[in-house]
Amino acid sequence: MESLQSIKEIRKYIENNELVLMYFRSDNSGICYALDPLIEAISKKYSKISSVKVNTGNLPSVPADFKIFTVPEVIIFMNGSIVIEHFKYINFREIEEVLLRYYKCI
DSSP states (O other): OEEEOSHHHHHHHHHHOSEEEEEEEOTTOHHHHHHHHHHHHHHHHTTTSEEEEEETTTOTTHHHHHTOOSSSEEEEEETTEEEEEEESSOOHHHHHHHHHHHHTTO
């Protein structure tokens, strides 16, 4: 899973990819470490989806730009628009249902 290092890279990634799963995480979060393998598994399962992770600890301006109040957070974008957003308590069943629905469109 690719990791982005700047706001510019994040915006360009969203703009250049049809369906994006963006995982916001922090190295200081035990929950993020526990979720990393689950996010990676989803990324591999839906290979046509552009999946990326963003370490908010390395990019202090990201939370303000994307209105992220806590990590972990998963946002799915379709054609640049937010389709679903989950944070803190991530519902992987719902995320997979949404991904599957949009996955069929690409």
